[in-house]
Amino acid sequence: MRILPRSLRSQITTAVVVLVTIVVALAGLVIVARIDHRDRTDADRQLAARAEKVQHDADKLLKQGDHPRADGGGDDYGGLLAGSQSLVRLISDGHVLAQRGETPTAPLPLPTHDGYRTVEADGQTWRSLTQPLNSAGDRLEVLQDIDPIEDRLADNTLLVAAVTLLAALATALGTWLITRAVLKPLQRLRGGALAISADTTGSHLPDVTRPQEVADLSRALNTMLDQLHTSMEATRRFTADAGHELRTPLTSLGMTIEILQRNPDLPPRQRARALAAMDTEHRRITGLLAGLQTLARGDAQALPERTPVVLSELLDEAVTHAARRNPTTTYQLSTSQAVTVTGWPVGLRLALDNLLDNAALHGRPHGDVAVRLTQDDGTVQVTVGDDGPGIPPDQRQVMKERFTRGTRTRAPGSGLGLALVEQQAHLHHGALHLGQSPSGGLRATLTLPAA
Structure with missing residues (x-):
């Protein structure tokens, strides 16, 4: 009852x-x-x-x-x-x-x-x-x-x-009329909420200024909608990118498996080439998934709490590990002092690793990579320059987009390296600038606000 x-x-x-x-x-x-x-x-x-x-x-x-x-x-x-x-x-x-x-x-x-x-x-x-x-x-x-x-x-x-x-x-009549006016903002929020659907892009509830409690509720709900929209867009983008970029390597991998199944007596040399191709495609798929997952987390703002990071120590460690991954490339590190920024160590390390590996991948064989860390006017710059073919000026901005590869390079890659660096720069309130190094290759400068 x-x-x-x-x-x-x-x-x-x-x-x-x-x-x-x-x-x-x-x-x-x-x-x-x-x-x-x-x-x-x-x-x-x-x-x-x-x-x-x-x-x-x-x-x-x-x-x-x-x-x-x-x-x-x-x-x-x-x-x-x-x-x-x-x-x-x-x-x-x-x-x-x-x-x-x-x-x-x-x-x-x-x-x-x-x-x-x-x-x-x-x-x-x-x-x-x-x-x-x-x-x-x-x-x-x-x-x-x-x-x-x-x-x-x-x-x-x-x-x-x-x-x-x-x-x-008299009280009943007066209260009924007053609550009608007081609850009108809530009725507006309710109407706006009913109009929102999963297919609506950038939907927001009406902006309410009074009363204060309803205004706070409106702002909180709009913030939640922005977060949900960002997360949903990140999920959609991840699904679309994964479906588009994984189709080719998965198809190639499937064809190689089918060849091996149909030809059990394949000569050892051809079998070895098929297995090597499968290993290459497997690494490509793994790298694509790792990069796409990282991009999706950044798009969804799924970030930990910001903490002070000693960038000079993080860069020194990143260069040491990059030299081990790329033994034919010589890294030259130059740092002037201990530099601290505020951010996420994992994200910053990811950006540095991609810059260092990208320079080794697209530089000339047995080439040199110059790495510098400087601080000036409240900003920190990490500069990585290689001696490869570089990127034409009209293509540098496009190269920051996902799955974009330069016309001059023949090196393997997924086209996500600079996109990951660009995303981390944006998340840390910084910027990524692409230019030409003194040796004619690509010079990538990551600028971050100092702590």
Whole structure:
């Protein structure tokens, strides 16, 4: 069973109406109770004053009994109490000896004890004060009709109920209208969210400036959408690139396997060439997958926390390992001082390895690679120059794109090396510049902001 309404607007309205109703009702009842208490206290005070006054003329009342003088003389209580809804009785041994004032419509029961009491008779309510009159056991009772007080209490209670009902209705209407305006930005966000689909490019939720909480929610959701869009685009690009670039080596690998299966008695020399071709294609596929995965992670911004990196030490280690991978190439490293940048050691090492291997791959056989590390005006430059054919100026920008190979090179490769360096440069808020080295080959300069 559903207790609360489903919509936020209805829930807010219901909660506010209930709260206002309770507050107004409690406040009204407290005021009514205070007024009623004051009226009853005044009635008791009047009874006490009247009883004190009657005490002095009790002998006259006893002598006259229930028949005061016709001219009103002898005592004042016959004329004073008549029409005042008050009554005075002198009681002895359970009998009324004298009585003055309003005659009740029904007989009033005699008091059983002294003090205040409330008496009801024939729908009429009386307030009574009984006091001892003398040592003989006679008692004096003074009564006051308090129906006006009861009527006032009922009227005030009805008034509070009416005011509470009106306050609830007014609150419900006002809250409903106010929440409509307040929740309008959320309705805009909801409409924008419904319009977003997986095929929508660069979709965003509407920009909301007020209220602050909804504006923060809008910014957070748009940031999340940007991240999801980036991740989705990276996945799509990885899938497309992998499908496109792996088709050829996988086809070649499959054809070689088929040749070996159909020709089990293939001569050893041809079999060796087929296995060597398979090994080459396998390395190519492995390199392509590794490069594509790295590019996809960078595109998706799946990056660890940035930390200080001593670039001079990282470059020295990278050059040492590059020399082992490329024993026919001579690396000449020149560093002026210890240089520190802020970034990701794995990403920076990947960029340096690709620059060093690219220089060895596309430089001349048994050639030299010059590596320099400098720092100037808050930036750090890593320069790698080879002595190969280089890249024409009109092709240098294109060479940073994925799967792009130069027209002058005959060396094997996947065309991802410079693309990986370009991506890491962008992720580290730097840049990659391609130029010509003094020996005529390619000079690649990786510029990064210093720590």
